[in-house]
Amino acid sequence: MRFVEQQVVLDTTRGRVGRIIKINGACLVIGRPSQEPWDALTSWCTNATLAERQQLECEEHQEQEVPAA
Template sequence: MRFVEQEVVLDTTRGHIGRITTINGDCLVITNPGHAPWDALTSWCMPATPAERQELEHQEQGAAA
C-alpha cells in the first residue's frame, strides 16, 4: 500500500491511530497527540476509517487548545 505524508493511518500492531509525518522507504514515522512519535512499517498500517480520522482530528484540536 502506498501512503503519503499527513495521511491518517491505523497502526494495526499497536492499535493506535496517527498522522504520518515522515516516510522513509517502508518505514513511517507517525504522530498522535496522546503518544510519542513512533515508527511503523507500511505493512503494519492501513488507512484510517472516517470515524478514526475524526477521532484523531478531535485529539489534535484538543492538544492545540
C-alpha cells in the same frame, strides 16, 4: 498501499491510529497529540476509518486550544 505525509493511518500491530509525520522507504514515523512518535512498517498500516480520523482530528484540535504555560 501508498502513503503520504499527514495521512491518518491505523498501525495494525499496535492498534493505534496516528498521523504520518515522515516516510522513510518502507518505514513510517507516526504521531499523535501528547504521545511520542513511533515507527511502523508500511505493511503493518492501513487507512484509518472515518471515525478514527475524526477522533484523531478532535484530539489535535483540543491540543491546539490548550494555552501555552
